[in-house]
Amino acid sequence: MAAKPGQCTERPKSVPGRTAVLPWRLAPGIALFAAVALSMIFAGSMLGLAISRPWLGLGLSPFAPVAKLQDEGALWLTAVEGPAARAGIPPEPARILSIAPLGPGAAGGAVLLTGADIMEEPDVLPSHAGMAAYFARQNQLAGLMAEPVELHIAALEEAGSDTPPPTAVYRITPERRRPLTSLPAAFWMQIGVGLSGFWIGVWIWTLRRGDWAARFLAVAGTGLMASAFPAAVYSTRELALPDPLFWALSSLNATGSLTFGVGMIGLFLIYPRRLVRNQFLFVPALVLGLWRLADMLEWIDGPALGRHLAILTAMGAIIVLVGLQFRATKGDPRDRAALTWLGLAVIIGAGAFVTTVILPVALGVSAVVSQGQAFLFFLLIYGGMALGVARYRLFQLDEWAFRILFYVTGVLLLLVLDAILIVTVIDERAPAFALSLLVVALLWLPLRDMLGRLVLRRREPQRGALFRQVMDVALTPPGHDQRAIWAALLEGLFQPLTLSPLENATQSSITDEGAGLVVGGVGGLPAYRLDFADQGRKLFAPADVALADELRAMLTNALESRAAYEKGVAEERLRIARDIHDNIGVQLMGALHSLEPRRKDQLIRETLTDLRDIVNNASNPELSFDEMLADLRAQISEHVFAAGMRMEWVVEGGDSVILPLANAHTLRSVVREAVQNALKHADAGLVRIVIRQGDDAIFARVEDDGKGFDISADYRGNGLENMRARIIALGGDLSMISGAGGTRIEARFPFGAERRRR
Incomplete structure (x- = not known):
């Protein structure tokens, strides 16, 4: 049988005289849980790095808190808490001038502070030498933050004043660890994006481990996690990180970005249609890997060429491959639909990040949005990918894949909640686990069903x-x-x-x-x-x-x-x-x-x-109203369909009642006569019959789309007078409208005194 594009067809080879040994593999649920656990350990290590640094309790920003202050390059104080609040620093916005060590044994003098000290991404600097100098300065500031320091702060200038703003000196003793509550939202957003991308990529890979498309998708998710996690640490630092740590995190971020590009390029080389042979699938990894190595060895002149150009090149390759896949899937609605969904998600998600962060820096201007916020664009890729699995069965996965994902997520929530309760509220493990199990059962299980209906669009x-x-x-x-x-x-x-x-074909089944x-x-x-x-x-x-x-x-x-x-x-x-x-x-x-x-x-x-x-x-x-109408419909439908006409039968409202014999006979006669006239004289294609049971009366309407007739001329010659006579005898009324668009006859008469419920 022919292999599907992107699908591995290799099988274990058998040796004569021996039984073929299949490679040992974990079940999909266990493999996914193991990968999720490893990613949580990785995320925990990043969280540990973020909170392991000394903390001054300062909220810092390179942007002036007042729009009219145009002191470019200044470092501004926007909030105080913890050690800074205890040191008496007022919470009003102010400019931070310098930081100096305290104590007789303190080495060095005051260090002037600027807004560049808290830049999110150091690879915006023009050269490797500039990055090295920046890391050295960060190392110096990180050393100062480990001990008590003096902070020189200048108040904001008063409007219209010519005198310099007053300057105050505050002594701060930092806390040895940064509390979790001080981590900004950007930190958690980047951690969440990294986990989401990795989980979805590994989720698909664990279910289709022999498929090269799924492998490349897992590579892309791993690259996204490797890029987002270290960026979460250094882009949300309070003021500084030591040089070896900062350099390692920045280097890991750059490597992860190119790894994401390798995964996405490889994915569109073979999905949904294979464009190259297997031996060419490693070309993107080789090219971008050598590019990254040259950047690390500083063989390339600056981060603009070593990092930004590499990312832009990878993005361009992705766009070109999506275009080639679009041409290759012509005439195949299934593959074209999958490509449209997945290709747009990748181009919009990754393209938005590149356009708002990478491209402006490569052109020498400031990023449009914060890097921490821009990472949210990647959720468009992986959220769209999850919806694509539900909607288009991307990678040949179906609803059962979501059951595995929801199962692993439930187990993970149980373990995380158990750990949180033990650390924060309950000391004993058994009560904590029981409470965690109860919370998951009451909250996650109903939420899981709701998410299933929402995502799968059942x-x-x-x-x-x-x-x-x-x-x-x-x-x-x-x-x-x-x-x-x-x-x-x-x-x-x-x-x-x-x-x-x-x-x-006597059985229902799925084909192709x-x-x-x-x-x-x-x-x-x-x-x-x-x-x-x-x-x-x-x-x-x-x-x-x-x-x-x-x-x-x-x-x-x-x-x-x-x-x-x-x-x-x-x-x-x-x-x-x-x-x-x-x-x-x-x-x-x-x-x-x-x-x-x-x-x-x-x-x-x-x-x-x-x-x-x-x-x-x-x-x-005695027949009930429902039974009488069923008999009537069966009789009329035979005549209508035999005449080659269509019939619409509508019954509205009412209980199951028994009509008096005269009333039931009148209703049958009126409907029969009206339909018979339409069949004989109207030359119609459609007869519509509406019968409605009200609280105290019965309403019947028969209409056709025929040629109509002149009521004044033909009134007494077509049996309509008999219909009117029957209706009037019961205390009802009959109306007729006829024209070029057809004829409509409406009758209304009371139930009668003998009406009884069935």
Whole structure:
């Protein structure tokens, strides 16, 4: 069997005389949990680095708190807490001038501070020498923060004042560790983005470990995590980090960025269509890896060429490959839909980060948004990828993949919550675990179901409407009309791109790995093949097979019920014919030959009584409103469909009641007469019948789309006068409207005194 694009087809080779040994592999759920646990350890180490530094309690910003202050390059104080608040520093905005060591043994003097000291990303500097000097300065400041320091602060200038603002000196004793609460939102955003990208990438890889596309996706997720985690530490530092740590984190960030590029380039080289052979898949890794090595060895002149140009090149390659894949998937709606979803997510997510952060720096201007905020753009990629799995079965995954993901997430939440409770609230492990289990059961499990419905977009069809549609198929006489209604039902429910009849298919099944759905034939109706569900936006799933089988079962029961009904009608007709032949004929013949008037009248009255009993079936003289309408619809539909017309039958509201015989006969007569006129004279294509049961009256409307007639000229010649007479006799009213667009007859009459609930 031919391999699918991007799918590994290698199998373990067997040795003669030996049994082939399969490589040992973890189950998908366990493998995913192990990868998630490792990523949590990595995230914990980054968190440990972030809070292990001494803390002064200063909120710092390179931007002036007041727009009119244009002192470019200054470092501004925006908030104080902890040690700074205890040192008496007022919380008002001010400019920080310098920092100096305290104590007789302190070496060196005051160090002037600038806004550049807290820049998010040092690779914006023009050269490697500039970065080295910056790391050396950071190392000096980090050494000062480890001991008590003096901070020189200048208040803001007063408007219109020519005198310099007053300067104050404050002595701060730093805390040895930075508290968790002092970490800004940007830190947690970058950690969250790194975890999300890695988890989704590894999630798909654990389920399709032999697929090169899934491997490259895991590489990209790993690169995103390796880029976002260290950036979270150094971009949200309070003031400084020691040189070796800062350099290592910055280098890891750059390596992770290019690793993400390698993964995405490799992904679009083979997904959804393979563009190159396996031996060429490692070219992007080789090129970007050598580029990164040259940058680390400072063989390239500055970060602009060593880092930014490499990222821009990788982004350009991704865009080109998406374009090539778009051309390669021409004529394949399934692959084109998957590519459109995934390609747009990557181009918009990664492109937005490059456009707002990397490209401006490469051009020598400031980034448009903060790097910590820009990392949120990557959520567009991986959030879109998760939705793509649900909507288009990207990488041939289906809803079962989400069950594994939700299971691992639930276990992870349980363990994390247990650890938090032990550290913060409860000392004993057993009560903490029990409380964690209770919280997860009460919160996560309902939330998991809600997320499943939201992400997977499960659209459960309304069973009531579905049953009515199936009944429309069953009540339509066999032939082309019934086949057309059945095909329309399937098309409306699954919305395929194409629908075609099949021969000799008795079972429902998925074909072409989700591209097609076969709905087996039932009750003389042909089987159908449906291609590309939801107008080509998704593939068929096992749930669609179950729905198709449910439809077939409902239709089978409905057709059997219709056959039983028709059999009963035939038997009833035979009974009526037999009774008329045996009784009515004899009595009428006796009345005809009777010479005595009183005897003749008596025979006629008895004949009428017998005829009424025969027609209404004396063994069951009363029919409910619903049963009477069912009989009426069955009778009328035969005439309508036999004439080649379409019929719409609508019944609205009401309880199950029993009508008086006269009222039921009037309703049947009015509807029959109106439909008969439409069949004979209207030359219509559609007859619409609406019957509504109100609180105290019955409303009936029969309308067609025929040629109409002149009421004033034809009124007394077409039986409409008899209809009016019957309605008026019951205390109701009848109205008629006719014209070029068709004819509408409306009747309304009360239930009558004998109305009873069933």
